[in-house]
Amino acid sequence: MKPLGTVDSSFLLIENRTMPMHTGGLLLFSYPEGAHEEWLHEAFTANDDPDTVQYPFNQKLAWPLRRLGLPHWVTDHDLDTHYHVRHSALPKPGRYREMFSLVSRLHSTRLHRDRPLWEAHVIEGVEDNRFALYVKTHHSMIDGVGAMRMLRACLSADPNERDMPAPWNTPRARPESNGSATSGNVIAAATGALGGVLKFASAVRDRGEHGMMAPFQTPLTMLNRRVTGSRRFVAQSWSLPRIKKVAKTLNATVNDIVLAMSGGALRRYLIDQGALPDQPLTAMTPVSFRAADAEVEGNSFSVMFATLATEIGDPLDRLRAIQNSMGEAKRVFKSMNSAAIPIFTSIIALPIVLPHLLRLSGRTRPTFNVTVSNVPGPREKLYWNGAPLEGMYPLSIVTQGQALNITVTSVADSLDFGIIACRRSVPSAQRLIDHLEEALVELEQSASTI
Structure with missing residues (x-):
């Protein structure tokens, strides 16, 4: 039994029917x-045995009274793989449009609290002789970086490798606990976190036009309304070498370009809607502050707030404003060690979580306007039982007051954008999707003049 x-x-705590908390x-x-013809069915049927399901996929929630009714993970000895692993087939011609429509519906439904908090859907009939696997896990179980590591563990760089298990059956090492933290370590971490909060507050107070951003320093937009439980998912891949070339020319990082593309796309979208x-x-x-050898389950991340400079028309000026804002946030994080960051996160995240707990989100000024997340992925071409991985599209969370989420991951020479709304x-x-391409083209044009 492990406490959350x-x-x-x-x-x-914040999950409800209109706000499922799974990624x-x-x-x-x-x-x-x-x-x-039967290859796909046989490949996944080989993973039917519930006794081979690995941690944390074999864990469910318990709320033991002897432990103050707080949530804990316990092993589910009655796990039913046929409930968790399901098969779907797209109608012909099996376009991506139909696949995204199916995944939109699947991502809209909550996970059952009485069972392990995950589902997998095998999707057949995708055009160009392809198939897909959609996996969703509750955010209380694992964060984006942890999920990426789990998915990477079930894939291979060898196209000839066979008899590979599915993600939920892939064994993974669980590092030994290093024991309880000493009082000295706790005090040092708390002191470091307090220092980080003070630097954060100072940077917000002294910021220029596009410096450190803080919760509630945001306009109220059409993206910050109350949401329903219905979702729309769209996705697209971009060439990673293409984006790296623009980043190098403009003296920026890939993440800077992702934020600039997002800012440019949202500017165009809101102009089209008459709502900029x-x-x-x-x-x-x-x-993420997850150590390389850390367990994959649970959450090990903090948050930064950055401007998207959507009021700036020039793409290069917008990029520089984003870089300045992100630079301020990075300096605050570099002043803290890994032990202080979780405490800092609990303090900084309070304005995000509290409105959800009080059911005020979407009714007041938003803490931020949109989530833009970049999750590093595998750098090499990967396969599952000889099947080449062609794309890995992330789906994240929509919440009351934040009706749009843009998440990006890299796979080999591709940067895959997943948009959930x-x-x-x-x-x-x-x-x-079109506006993201237009924003990248604008940055390429700016780079060509340097």
Whole structure:
């Protein structure tokens, strides 16, 4: 029996019918050469045995009274793989449009609290001789970086490797606990976190036009309405070498370019909707502090707030404003060690979580306007039982007051964008894909003049 951490528990507390707290991933594969008609069915049927399901996929929630009724993870001895692993087939011609529509519906439904908090959906009939695997896990169970490591563990760089288990059956090492923290370590971590909070407050107070951003320093936009439980998912891949070339020329990072593309796309989208505010939009950007050898389950991330400079028309000026804002946030984080960051996060995240607990989100000024997250992925070409991985599209969370989430991950030479939105509050969300390309083209044009 393992207790959930404070951040993990918060995802359970704020969840409701209109705000499911799970994340997901859509893995797109081509069939391996020579695969027969029953190959896909046989590959996943081989993973049916519930006794082979690995931690943390074999854990469910318990609320023991002897432990003050707080949530804990316990092993589910009655796990039913046929409930958790489901099969779907797209109608012909199996376009990505139909696949995204199916995944939108699957991502809209909550996970059952009486069972392990995950589902997997095998999707057949995708055009160009492909299939997909959509996996969703509750955010209390695992964060984005942890999920990426789990998915990477079930894949191989060897196209000839066979008899590979599914993600939920892949064994993984669980490092030994290093024991309880000493009082001296706790005091040092708390002191470091307090120092970080003071530097954060100082940077916000002394910031220029596009410096350190803080919660509630945001305009109220159409993206910050109340949401329904219905979701719209769209996705697209971009060439990573193309983006790296622009980043190098403009003296920026890939993450800077991702934020600039997002800012440019949102500017165009809001102009089309007649809803661009005079103030810049603020993005909340999760930052992982998970150690390389840490357990994959649970949450090990903090958050930064950065301007998207959506009021600036010139793409290069917008990029520089974003870089300045992110630079201020990075300096605060560099002043703290890994032990202080979780305490700092609990303090900084309070304005985000509290409105949800009080059911005020979407009724007051938003803490931020949109989430833009960049989760590093594998750098090499990967396969599952000889099936080449063609795309890995992330799906994150929409909340009351934040009706749009943009999450990006890299796979080999591709940067895969996954956009999840409330279907009602963000109409025609698919147009953001075109606007992201237009924003990148603008940055390429700016780079060509340097």
